[in-house]
Amino acid sequence: ILNVEQSPQSLHVQEGDSTNFTCSFPSSNFYALHWYRWETAKSPEALFVMTLNGDEKKKGRISATLNTKEGYSYLYIKGSQPEDSATYLCAFIGNAGNMLTFGGGTRLMVKP
Amino acid sequence: DADVTQTPRNRITKTGKRIMLECSQTKGHDRMYWYRQDPGLGLRLIYYSFDVKDINKGEISDGYSVSRQAQAKFSLSLESAIPNQTALYFCATSERHREPQHFGDGTRLSIL
Numbered sequence: 084i085l086n087v088e089q090s091p092q093s094l095h096v097q098e099g100d101s102t103n104f105t106c107s108f109p110s111s112n113f114y115a116l117h118w119y120r121w122e123t124a125k126s127p128e129a130l131f132v133m134t135l136n137g138d139e140k141k142k143g144r145i146s147a148t149l150n151t152k153e154g155y156s157y158l159y160i161k162g163s164q165p166e167d168s169a170t171y172l173c174a175f176i177g178n179a180g181n182m183l184t185f186g187g188g189t190r191l192m193v194k195p
Numbered sequence: 196d197a198d199v200t201q202t203p204r205n206r207i208t209k210t211g212k213r214i215m216l217e218c219s220q221t222k223g224h225d226r227m228y229w230y231r232q233d234p235g236l237g238l239r240l241i242y243y244s245f246d247v248k249d250i251n252k253g254e255i256s257d258g259y260s261v262s263r264q265a266q267a268k269f270s271l272s273l274e275s276a277i278p279n280q281t282a283l284y285f286c287a288t289s290e291r292h293r294e295p296q297h298f299g300d301g302t303r304l305s306i307l
Contacts, residue, residue: 092235115293126199126285127238129295172237176293181245182253183296185230185237 085109087175089186096163097194103159104189106173110154117174117183118147118158127172130158163193198222201286201299209307214273216302218286226289227269228296229253229261231282238285244269276306 087108096102108116115134121127131140136151144161160167170190174183199220208214218227225246230238240253242261250261258280260272273280283303287296 087237089237117295126298126300127296128298132295174238181251182240182243183238184254185239187235187237 085175085177085180085184087173087184087186089171089173089189091189092187093190093192095192095194098164100163100193101159101161102163102191103157104171104191106156106158106175106186108154108156108173108175108184108186109177110152112177112179113151113154114176114178114180116149116156117176118156119172119174121170121172121188123169130171158189160191163191165193165195167191168193199286199288199297199299201284201302203302204300205303207305207307208276210277212276212306214276214304216271216284216286216304218269218271218299219267220286220288220297221267222288222290222297223266224288224290224297225266226291227263228287228289229259229269229271230285230287231255231280232285232301233282241271241284278306280304281306 118130119127131147133149138149146159149156170188172188174185202217228243229241244263262270283301285301286299289296
């Protein structure tokens with residue numbers, strides 16, 4: 084069983100704050116890392132699929148970076164808004180695997 | 196209409212009952228997955244299928260079985276439900292096994 088960890092488990096920020104959280108994963112046999120956004124009572128939605136070391140992806144105020152050599156990815160949210168409140172999940176897939184292994188998620192709550 | 200539809204959305208049942216959760220998709224994807232979500236544990240893979248004739252166990256398949264009746268349909272069964280199978284269950288699809296996954300809205304299952 085692969086070890087994919089996310090930190091922190093939960094985070095409270097004020098509207099307008101920028102924030103970031105971490106996903107750590109095995110640094111060997113890396114193939115891809117996924118980020119998903121999961122709002123309460125809805126289905127998880129894909130944000131990014133990252134495959135290259137040093138990759139940086141951006142969607143609006145959300146961006147992510149990838150370091151495959153040391154086994155971590157950061158997700159950044161600039162100027163958090165209440166609608167950003169959700170659980171953010173990362174998931175790792177290795178070269179030898181067919182399955183995504185998910186981290187436990189970071190639950191973000193943005194207060195107006 | 197949702198691309199990935201799960202039924203039922205909620206179910207309460209008793210220990211020992213047989214339960215079937217159904218998933219259908221209109222995305223035309225060959226790959227389908229069943230996950231369960233428990234608080235703090237992220238999503239854990241139960242079973243996955245890469246086409247109608249291909250079924251594979253995931254991380255936590257004990258106590259579950261699946262059927263891939265057609266490309267668009269993938270059902271999950273609990274032959275004899277037990278309380279520790281109380282969880283939120285998600286079905287997902289993907290075009291290729293390393294591409295972003297598309298999730299249904301989930302089935303909340305409670306076993307008394």
